[in-house]
Amino acid sequence: MIQIAIMGFGTVGTGVAKVVAENARQIERKLGEPLQVKAILIRHFKDGPYRQLMTDDFKKIEEDGDIRVVVETIGGVEAAYAYTKRALAAGKHVVTANKQLVAEHGFELLSLARKKKVNYLFEASVGGGIPILHPLTQCMAANRIDEVYGILNGTSNYILTRMVRTGAFFSDALREAQAKGYAEADPTADVEGLDAGRKICILADLAFGRQVRPEDVPMEGIAKLSLRDVKIAQRAGYRIKLLGRAVRLPGGGRTAYVAPHFIPEENPMAGVEDVFNAIMVRGNATGDVMFYGRGAGELPTASACVADVMEALQSSPRREEIGWDEDSSGFEDPQDLETRYYFRIEGSLTDAAMAFGQVEVLSEDGETAFLTDPITGHDAVRQSHSLNVLACMRVLD
Amino acid sequence: MIQIAIMGFGTVGTGVAKVVAENARQIERKLGEPLQVKAILIRHFKDGPYRQLMTDDFKKIEEDGDIRVVVETIGGVEAAYAYTKRALAAGKHVVTANKQLVAEHGFELLSLARKKKVNYLFEASVGGGIPILHPLTQCMAANRIDEVYGILNGTSNYILTRMVRTGAFFSDALREAQAKGYAEADPTADVEGLDAGRKICILADLAFGRQVRPEDVPMEGIAKLSLRDVKIAQRAGYRIKLLGRAVRLPGGGRTAYVAPHFIPEENPMAGVEDVFNAIMVRGNATGDVMFYGRGAGELPTASACVADVMEALQSSPRREEIGWDEDSSGFEDPQDLETRYYFRIEGSLTDAAMAFGQVEVLSEDGETAFLTDPITGHDAVRQSHSLNVLACMRVLD
Numbered sequence: 001m002i003q004i005a006i007m008g009f010g011t012v013g014t015g016v017a018k019v020v021a022e023n024a025r026q027i028e029r030k031l032g033e034p035l036q037v038k039a040i041l042i043r044h045f046k047d048g049p050y051r052q053l054m055t056d057d058f059k060k061i062e063e064d065g066d067i068r069v070v071v072e073t074i075g076g077v078e079a080a081y082a083y084t085k086r087a088l089a090a091g092k093h094v095v096t097a098n099k100q101l102v103a104e105h106g107f108e109l110l111s112l113a114r115k116k117k118v119n120y121l122f123e124a125s126v127g128g129g130i131p132i133l134h135p136l137t138q139c140m141a142a143n144r145i146d147e148v149y150g151i152l153n154g155t156s157n158y159i160l161t162r163m164v165r166t167g168a169f170f171s172d173a174l175r176e177a178q179a180k181g182y183a184e185a186d187p188t189a190d191v192e193g194l195d196a197g198r199k200i201c202i203l204a205d206l207a208f209g210r211q212v213r214p215e216d217v218p219m220e221g222i223a224k225l226s227l228r229d230v231k232i233a234q235r236a237g238y239r240i241k242l243l244g245r246a247v248r249l250p251g252g253g254r255t256a257y258v259a260p261h262f263i264p265e266e267n268p269m270a271g272v273e274d275v276f277n278a279i280m281v282r283g284n285a286t287g288d289v290m291f292y293g294r295g296a297g298e299l300p301t302a303s304a305c306v307a308d309v310m311e312a313l314q315s316s317p318r319r320e321e322i323g324w325d326e327d328s329s330g331f332e333d334p335q336d337l338e339t340r341y342y343f344r345i346e347g348s349l350t351d352a353a354m355a356f357g358q359v360e361v362l363s364e365d366g367e368t369a370f371l372t373d374p375i376t377g378h379d380a381v382r383q384s385h386s387l388n389v390l391a392c393m394r395v396l397d
Numbered sequence: 398m399i400q401i402a403i404m405g406f407g408t409v410g411t412g413v414a415k416v417v418a419e420n421a422r423q424i425e426r427k428l429g430e431p432l433q434v435k436a437i438l439i440r441h442f443k444d445g446p447y448r449q450l451m452t453d454d455f456k457k458i459e460e461d462g463d464i465r466v467v468v469e470t471i472g473g474v475e476a477a478y479a480y481t482k483r484a485l486a487a488g489k490h491v492v493t494a495n496k497q498l499v500a501e502h503g504f505e506l507l508s509l510a511r512k513k514k515v516n517y518l519f520e521a522s523v524g525g526g527i528p529i530l531h532p533l534t535q536c537m538a539a540n541r542i543d544e545v546y547g548i549l550n551g552t553s554n555y556i557l558t559r560m561v562r563t564g565a566f567f568s569d570a571l572r573e574a575q576a577k578g579y580a581e582a583d584p585t586a587d588v589e590g591l592d593a594g595r596k597i598c599i600l601a602d603l604a605f606g607r608q609v610r611p612e613d614v615p616m617e618g619i620a621k622l623s624l625r626d627v628k629i630a631q632r633a634g635y636r637i638k639l640l641g642r643a644v645r646l647p648g649g650g651r652t653a654y655v656a657p658h659f660i661p662e663e664n665p666m667a668g669v670e671d672v673f674n675a676i677m678v679r680g681n682a683t684g685d686v687m688f689y690g691r692g693a694g695e696l697p698t699a700s701a702c703v704a705d706v707m708e709a710l711q712s713s714p715r716r717e718e719i720g721w722d723e724d725s726s727g728f729e730d731p732q733d734l735e736t737r738y739y740f741r742i743e744g745s746l747t748d749a750a751m752a753f754g755q756v757e758v759l760s761e762d763g764e765t766a767f768l769t770d771p772i773t774g775h776d777a778v779r780q781s782h783s784l785n786v787l788a789c790m791r792v793l794d
Contacts, residue, residue, distance in 0.1 A: 019539050019682050029606065030538050123536060129683030131528075131536030139520060139528030142416050142703035144423050209426065268689060271668050285416050285700030286526030289690035292665060293683060303682035306539035315712070 002031065003038040004309055005061045007083055008074035009046070009054075012097050012124070015302025016071050017050055023306075031310055038067055041074075041083070058083055062090050069309045072096040081105055088112045088120060093312035097124035097301050103198040103214050106205060107326050119315060121308035126152065126199045129300025130293040132279050134311075137206050143283030145207040149245040149396070150279035151272050152199040152258075154295045155183045155190035156222050156242040161273045163230045164239065170225055182275055193221035193242065193258040200244030203279070204256045207246060211328040212256055218334060220259040229344060229391045232369045236362045238262040239270040243396070249332055257334035262342045262371075262395040268292075269396075335377030340395035344369040346388040355383045371395060399428065400435040401706055402458045404480055405471035406443070406451070409494050409521070412699025413468050414447055420703075428707055435464055438471075438480070455480055459487050466706045469493040478502055485509045485517060490709035494521035494698050500595040500611050503602060504723050516712060518705035523549065523596045526697025527690040529676050531708075534603050540680030542604040546642040546793070547676035548669050549596040549655075551692045552580045552587035553619050553639040558670045560627045561636065567622055579672055590618035590639065590655040597641030600676070601653045604643060608725040609653055615731060617656040626741060626788045629766045633759045635659040636667040640793070646729060654731035659739050659768075659792040666793075732774030737792035741766040743785035752780045768792060 004020075006013045017037050020027065028034045039061050040053045061067055070087040072094055074080040080101050087094050088109065096102065102109075102122045113120035123133045127150075136145070151157050155177055162173035174191065177183035189195045197219035204212040222242050233240045241263050246256040263270045268290055272278040277295025282288050294300045345351060345368050352359050356372045363369040367390060375383070380392065401417075403410045414434050417424065425431045436458050437450045458464055467484040469491055471477040477498050484491050485506065493499065498506075499519045510517035520530045524547075533542070548554050552574055559570035571588065574580035586592045594616035601609040619639050630637045638660050643653040660667045665687055669675040674692025679685050691697045742748060742765050749756050753769045760766040764787060772780070777789065 015682075023539055023541055023682065026541050027539055129680070130686055131532035134536050135528035135532055138708060139531050139701070139704050141427050141707050142420055142424060142700040144420055268665065268668055271665055283526070283700065285412075285420065285696040287691050287694075287697060289527055289688070291686070291688060293686035297684075299682040300684060303539040303680065304536070307536050310538050311535060 002033055002035050002068060002313060003066045004035065004069040004071060005039040005041065005064075005067045006037060006071045006073060007041040007061070007080075008072065009040050009042045009050070010073065010075070011298045012301050012305065013040070013071070013073035015298035016073065016305050019299060019302045019306045027306065027310065031313065035309070039064065058086070062086055067092060069093040069095060069312055071305050071309065072098060073305070074098070075100070077101055077104060084109055084120075085112060088116055088118060091116055091118060093119045093121070093309070095121050095305050095308040095312060097122070097305055099125040099195070099198040099202060103201040106202065107211050107324055110324060119312040121312055122202070123308050124301045124304035126202050127277050127279055127291065127293070128295040128297060129304050130277060130279070130291050130295060131304070132291045133202070133206060135291065136203070136281055140281060140283050140286060140289070143285045144248075145281060145283055146248045147246065147282040148200075148203045148207045148279065149243050150200075150203070151241050151269065151277050152196040152244045152279070152295065153190055153193075153242060154275035154277055155187065156196070157272065157277070158182050158275045159191070160222060160230070160240060160242065163227055164234055167227065167231070169227050170222065191221045191223045193219035196242060196244040197258045200246055200256050200258055203244070204246035204254065205324050207281070208248060208254045210254070210325045210330065212246070212254075212331060213328050216328070216331050218257045218259070222260055225260055226391055229342075229393070232344065232363045233262055233342075237265045238395070239265065240393070241269060241272070247337060249336070253330045253332040255332045255334040255337065260393050262393055264396070267396065335381075338374045338376050339397065340374050341372045341380045342369070342391070342393045342395055343372065343384060343387070343389060344391040346390055351387055355387050399430055399432050399465060399710060400463045401432065401466040401468060402436040402438065402461075402464045403434060403468045403470060404438040404455075404458070404477075405469065406437050406439045406447070407470060407472070408695045409698050409702065410437070410468070410470035412695035413470065413702050416696060416699045416703045424703065424707065428710065432706070436461065455483070459483055464489060466490040466492060466709055468702050468706060469495060470702070471495070472497070474498055474501060481506055481517075482509060485513055485515060488513055488515060490516045490518070490706070492518045492702050492705040492709060494519070494702055496522040496592070496595040496599060500598040503599065504608050504721055507721060516709040518709055519599070520705050521698045521701035523599050524674050524676055524688065524690070525692040525694060526701050527674060527676070527688050527692060528701070529688045530599070530603060532688065533600070533678055537678060537680050537683060537686070540682045541645075542678060542680055543645045544643065544679040545597075545600045545604045545676065546640050547597075547600070548638050548666065548674050549593040549641045549676070549692065550587050550590075550639060551672035551674055552584065553593070554669065554674070555579050555672045556588070557619060557627070557637060557639065560624055561631055564624065564628070566624050567619065588618045588620045590616035593639060593641040594655045597643055597653050597655055600641070601643035601651065602721050604678070605645060605651045607651070607722045607727060609643070609651075609728060610725050613725070613728050615654045615656070619657055622657055623788055626739075626790070629741065629760045630659055630739075634662050635792070636662065637790070638666060638669070644734060646733070650727040650729040652729045652731040652734065657790050659790055661793070664793065732778075735771045735773050736794065737771050738769045738777045739766070739788070739790045739792055740769065740781060740784070740786060741788040743787055748784055752784055
């Protein structure tokens with residue numbers, strides 16, 4: 001019998017208890033013994049089947065030698081950070097879905113875990129139930145990873161899908177997402193790109209092996225996206241998707257950012273709709289590999305946590321060597337990257353041509369929308385300086 | 398310094414040597430020490446940079462205590478099977494891309510590896526460079542896997558893509574695939590469904606934890622596929638794809654088969670084109686998760702082998718418990734499964750309606766093409782008994 005504790009009992013925490021109960025047979029078959037939730041840390045007790053496991057005293061978990069793994073589902077940084085450090089220090093494995101904590105303190109917590117010969121695992125922090133961090137760090141370990149990009153925020157993708165399918169404005173699509181429970185009352189972290197930003201930081205950390213500081217990563221969401229651009233994109237054979245993107249640069253540096261992109265219809269990423277997520281990983285040997293599924297939700301995220309619990313219990317101490325270095329040097333401005341750009345301007349094709357030379361016109365209906373040749377972000381800003389720019393987005397190759 | 402041997406030096410074997418050399422830095426960073434190819438087993442020596450490593454004497458590898466991992470890329474069963482057993486018996490980890498050997502003798506070789514406290518790993522045997530077996534068995538370990546299906550043969554998918562895009566007949570598309578090196582001179586294993594069949598056996602073994610015998614799995618390829626059906630499918634909003642499919646049945650049994658299917662355009666699988674592969678895994682907690690990428694080729698497949706080499710060296714002996722039971726009971730006839738069926742008949746809509754009741758007509762152009770309601774394979778055969786059937790395929794929901 002292996003005993004674990006759950007800290008926090010919101011959506012993911014409840015899901016963890018459910019998965020442990022519902023899939024007990026599968027889990028026992030793989031682990032060789034049953035898995036049991038012994039304690040749940042929660043501030044305000046709730047009635048229900050787990051009532052007798054609840055405690056508001058972290059010490060009861062910390063000092064219980066029977067508890068070998070702690071699943072942290074508190075979220076945010078403060079309490080989660082403090083309890084995670086204490087649990088690791090007490091020699092317990094810790095598993096989490098907390099992307100903010102991992103993006104901000106992942107390296108430190110991994111180092112502490114290594115020192116204590118336990119595991120700190122966070123597969124569920126990116127892509128919910130989609131296996132991505134383990135495949136990236138283990139299955140693709142023989143590759144040099146050159147790029148990772150993905151649709152990392154299900155709420156934004158749901159809103160974009162509604163805008164394309166029903167011609168809804170952003171504001172209406174957001175209200176619809178809130179009504180369906182896909183967006184929170186305060187949707188800032190989702191629609192302003194913060195959530196995707198934390199996830200691309202974690203992906204970049206693991207793909208390139210060096211710390212990426214969230215404060216260095218420009219994050220632009222979809223809150224200012226115009227329905228007009230969505231329609232122009234669609235007519236021209238593109239879809240607009242919010243992407244987190246991390247790129248290894250030719251000189252050995254690396255960069256990362258979050259922004260809406262024009263994606264050609266032929267790219268499998270363009271067909272990822274509703275609340276689904278997808279992550280593309282480009283290895284120098286495997287080429288492009290894509291991982292697709294539900295990036296959030298109670299059971300998908302919880303099942304990734306429980307798989308990490310099993311992994312933590314079965315893996316050897318050598319396995320944490322995922323190669324994440326504290327050194328954050330070599331992070332460069334994503335504006336250095338060259339891509340084609342989409343512009344919509346209040347002005348004529350002549351204005352566009354004077355600024356960018358030859359362009360590909362997408363629309364001239366009372367305003368001008370066009371694609372440039374590949375240019376850097378700096379050039380995009382500089383050359384459009386004299387234009388009245390209504391919208392500007394990168395185009396994914 | 399960790400030393401390995403490669404057995405066989407065709408496409409995949411050569412790729413393994415290349416990946417070890419080209420990605421030496423990435424590999425050393427993760428392993429903590431350099432990886433080196435010490436010996437290559439080959440019958441007819443070839444000139445080139447690896448000439449001095451070549452040997453035709455397996456004993457030199459078997460008895461070399463410095464060689465900790467052997468990568469088997471011989472292919473086929475006989476020699477590969479014998480050498481794999483001897484290498485495992487000698488206490489060496491073995492890694493392979495050999496789907497035929499794994500499908501036919503995987504359980505036995507895994508048991509032998511477990512007894513000798515070494516690993517037998519075969520990520521590259523399904524999906525080439527796409528991580529699928531590790532995600533399925535480890536990352537999704539907290540799920541009950543209910544279904545796995547996928548585009549598992551790149552050659553067939555390339556041919557189907559050409560038929561759709563250029564209206565080529567099967568025979569012309571096959572010749573084109575051969576000219577491009579995507580199909581072998583003898584394309585039987587690819588176009589008759591054998592290759593996909595071996596892969597779905599391995600996926601079913603791991604997903605359901607019980608041996609699936611290849612001889613129990615009906616395998617139908619695309620060799621008899623008509624261009625007419627490809628066109629009818631496309632006009633009706635479907636794509637024809639060759640799928641391997643393994644399903645957990647409600648009563649606890651399981652089944653698997655390979656056959657061409659009608660797939661609705663909205664399914665992300667429908668957009669998988671050219672030589673790309675994709676595998677969908679349905680977990681009871683995660684829902685549908687899809688893995689996409691290059692399913693074959695020198696470097697993708699080789700990099701999966703090298704990742705397995707690294708995994709074998711780092712993992713604890715407990716990790717082989719992937720839950721593959723020798724017991725092959727509970728395998729049921731895939732004809733028991735219920736799906737909609739596509740039929741094209743030499744006959745009228747009245748003939749169709751008399752056989753199947755209400756149907757959805759797709760075409761009535763000198764023949765009749767239609768979709769039935771969900772029925773079992775047995776019913777599809779029985780009810781179409783009196784019809785002149787030109788084509789019959791399952792429809793994926």
